[in-house]
Amino acid sequence: MRYKLVAIDLDDTLLADDLKISPQTIKAIQESVKKGVIVTLATGRMYQSAVKYAKQIELNVPIITYQGAYVKNVLDDEVLYQRFLPSDIAIDIIKKLKVKNKVIQVYLNDELYVEAEHEYIINYSKASGVNYHIVDDLIELINQSKEDPIKVLTIDEPKEIKKMLEEFNQIFQKEINITISKPFFLEFTHKEATKGQAIKYLANLKGINLEEVIAIGDSYNDKDMIEIAGLGVAMSNGNPDIKKIADYVTKTNNDHGVWEVLQKFILKEELSDERR
Numbered sequence: 001m002r003y004k005l006v007a008i009d010l011d012d013t014l015l016a017d018d019l020k021i022s023p024q025t026i027k028a029i030q031e032s033v034k035k036g037v038i039v040t041l042a043t044g045r046m047y048q049s050a051v052k053y054a055k056q057i058e059l060n061v062p063i064i065t066y067q068g069a070y071v072k073n074v075l076d077d078e079v080l081y082q083r084f085l086p087s088d089i090a091i092d093i094i095k096k097l098k099v100k101n102k103v104i105q106v107y108l109n110d111e112l113y114v115e116a117e118h119e120y121i122i123n124y125s126k127a128s129g130v131n132y133h134i135v136d137d138l139i140e141l142i143n144q145s146k147e148d149p150i151k152v153l154t155i156d157e158p159k160e161i162k163k164m165l166e167e168f169n170q171i172f173q174k175e176i177n178i179t180i181s182k183p184f185f186l187e188f189t190h191k192e193a194t195k196g197q198a199i200k201y202l203a204n205l206k207g208i209n210l211e212e213v214i215a216i217g218d219s220y221n222d223k224d225m226i227e228i229a230g231l232g233v234a235m236s237n238g239n240p241d242i243k244k245i246a247d248y249v250t251k252t253n254n255d256h257g258v259w260e261v262l263q264k265f266i267l268k269e270e271l272s273d274e275r276r
Contacts, residue, residue, distance in 0.1 A: 001211065001212070001230060001231070002212070003037065003212055003213065003214050003230065003231065003265060003266060004036075004037060004038060004206075004208045004212040004213070005037070005038045005039075005040070005199075005202070005203055005206065005208050005212060005213045005214070006032065006037060006038070006039045006040070006213075006214045006215075006216070006261075006262070006266070007040050007041070007042040007064065007195070007199050007202075007213065007214070007215045007216070007225060007229070008039065008040070008041055008042065008216045008217075008258055009041075009042055009043055009195075009216060009217035009218060009219075009222050010041055010043040010045055010050060010053060011043070011044075011045070011181075011182065012182075012218045012219065012235065012237060012238070012253050013216055013217055013218050013222075013235055013238075013253055013257070013258065014041070014053070014216075014253070014258050015053075015253065016253050016254045017253065017254055019127065021053065021056065021057065022256055022259065024256060024259050025256055025258050025259040025262075026056070026057055028258075028259045028262040028263060028266075028267065029057050029059075029258075029262065030057070030058065031262075031267055032262050032266045032267065033059075035266065035267070037266055038061055038206060038208070039057075039059060039061070040059065040061050040062065040063050040064060040202065041053065041054055041059070041063040041064060041065075042063075042064040042068070042195045042198065042199065042215070042217070042222075042225060043063075043064065043065055043067075044065075044066065044067045044181040044185075044187060044221055045065055045066075045128060046065060046066065046107060046110055046112065046128065046130055047063070047065040047066070047070055047072050047110050048110050048130055049065075049128040049129055049130050050063055050065045051063065051072075051074055052129060054074045055074065059074055060074055060075045061073070061074065061075075062074070062080050062081075062202060062205075064195060064198040064199065064202070066107065066150050066151055066189065066193065067151065067177070067179060067181070067187060067189050067193055067194060067195060067221055068083070068189070068192075068193045068194045068195045068196070068197050068198035068199075069082060069083050069084060069085075069150050069151060069189050069190055069193030070082050070110070070150055071198050071201065071202065080201075080202075080205070081198060081201050081202075082150075083189070083190035083191075083192045083193040083197075084147065084148035084149065084150050084190055084193075085148055085149050085150065085151055085152065085176065085188060085189055085190050085193075086148055086190070087142050087143075087145075087148045087149065089172070089175065089176055089188075090106070090142055090148065090149045090152050090188070091139050091142055091143075093152050093168070093188050094106070094138055094139055094142075094152060095139070096168075096171075097152075097154050100164075102154045102155075102156060102164075103118060103120050103121070103154055103155045103156070104138060104152065104153075104154055105121065105124070105132075105152070105153040105154070105155070106138045106141065106142065106149050106152055107149055107150040107151045107152070107153070108141065108142070108145055108147065108149045108150065109145075109147060110150070111133060112125075112130055112131070112132040112133065113132065113133045113134075113135050113138060113141055114132055114133075114134055114135075114138075115134065115135060115136070115137065115138055116134065117134060120155045124155070150189070151187055151188060151189045151193070152187070152188040153185060153186065153187045153188070154185075154186050155184055155185060155186075156184060156186070157184060158183040158184055161180055161183065161184055161185070161186045162180070164186055165178060165180060165186060168186075168188070174191060175191060176188055176189065176190065176191050177189045177190065177191050177192075177193055177194055179194075179220055179221040180219065180220045180221065181219055181220070181221045182219065187221070194221075194224050194225075195215070195217075195221065195222060195224060195225040196223075196224030196225040196227065196228045197224070198225075199213060199215065199225050199228065199229070200228065209230075210228055210229060210230060211230035212230055213228075213229040213230050213231070214229060214230070214231045214232075214233060214261065214265060214266075215228070215229035215231070215232050215233065216233040216234075216235070216250070216257075216258055216261055217233075217234065217235070217238070217242065218234060218235040218237060218238030218239065218242060218253070219238065219239050219242060220239060220241070220242065222234075222238075222242060223241075223242060223245065226242065226245060226246055227245060231247050231248060231265060232245065232246045232247045232248075233246055233247065233248045233249070233250055233261050234246035234248075234249050234250070235249070235250060235251075235252060235253055235257050236249055236250065236251055236252045236255075236257065237252040237253055237254070237257075248261070
């Protein structure tokens with residue numbers, strides 16, 4: 001199979017534990033692009049956080065951010081696809097989380113808002129490389145905004161996150177998308193804001209069949225893109241449930257797993273084709 005589009009998750013996939021991309025992986029991505037393959041990012045991160053990595057790799061394509069809620073061109077900042085969380089549902093989620101006394105983060109206009117500074121937000125800000133705004137009332141912030149929020153996120157211990165996932169899924173049924181990105185992150189987005197939906201849109205835009213797509217990820221928020229791609233790849237360091245559904249399991253994020261995939265399925269395939 002000659003693959004034409006590669007979508008790569010960032011955290012625990014393209015990024016090593018030190019939040020850096022290895023030079024050999026960057027080189028492999030750039031060589032793949034030279035071969036005519038579209039390489040993009042598919043992340044739960046904010047656009048302003050993800051675009052820094054896209055520019056480091058020198059990608060001039062639309063990148064998928066906010067779990068698929070926001071697809072934007074790196075080159076000219078054109079927004080191609082957006083699916084925001086309806087404000088009334090976002091407010092309902094926030095009210096329920098407040099009753100539980102949970103940490104709440106709201107993403108609006110590609111900016112991050114919280115009601116108080118705490119260890120979670122400080123660590124999150126450092127890891128993502130973005131600043132945050134402290135406001136008196138997140139609900140009032142949404143009510144005064146002209147746009148719906150992109151997503152709502154809460155942070156807690158993994159056991160509590162799994163418990164809340166089940167609880168909120170029962171409440172909202174299929175009204176919205178609720179996913180675990182990292183074991184301690186529970187994210188609420190529009191029902192069509194998934195990486196898989198965004199990849200379908202991007203593939204259709206570029207005239208690419210899904211069978212010609214490689215999707216690489218590690219966690220539950222990567223599940224639907226791994227399932228719909230012609231080649232769904234899980235990282236060795238990924239969640240066991242994700243590795244079970246993958247077509248191929250590559251090395252860990254610290255052992256250049258993305259590099260291995262590009263070498264095996266893109267670059268070496270091209271060399272083989274040239275010899276025929």
